[in-house]
Amino acid sequence: MLSAIFTTALNDQVSYLHPGKGVRTPTVPEKPLDIITPEQFDQLYRALPGADSKLLVESDIEAGLR
Numbered sequence: 001m002l003s004a005i006f007t008t009a010l011n012d013q014v015s016y017l018h019p020g021k022g023v024r025t026p027t028v029p030e031k032p033l034d035i036i037t038p039e040q041f042d043q044l045y046r047a048l049p050g051a052d053s054k055l056l057v058e059s060d061i062e063a064g065l066r
Contacts (some may be wrong), residue, residue, distance in 0.1 A: 003023075
């Protein structure tokens with residue numbers, strides 16, 4: 001985003017210098033996904049304290065917010 005701003009400023013001749021030119025951002029290492037099994041979910045679900053927390057967990061699972 002910042003590079004785009006500096007590029008626009010350079011192209012519009014607002015600035016004569018692009019401080020981000022040639023700077024490379026570090027790559028983000030891929031993190032392996034931890035996907036729980038249905039048995040693990042059942043164990044977690046039974047350990048929840050109340051109906052409100054169970055409803056929140058059900059909503060997360062059904063919406064794909066894992």
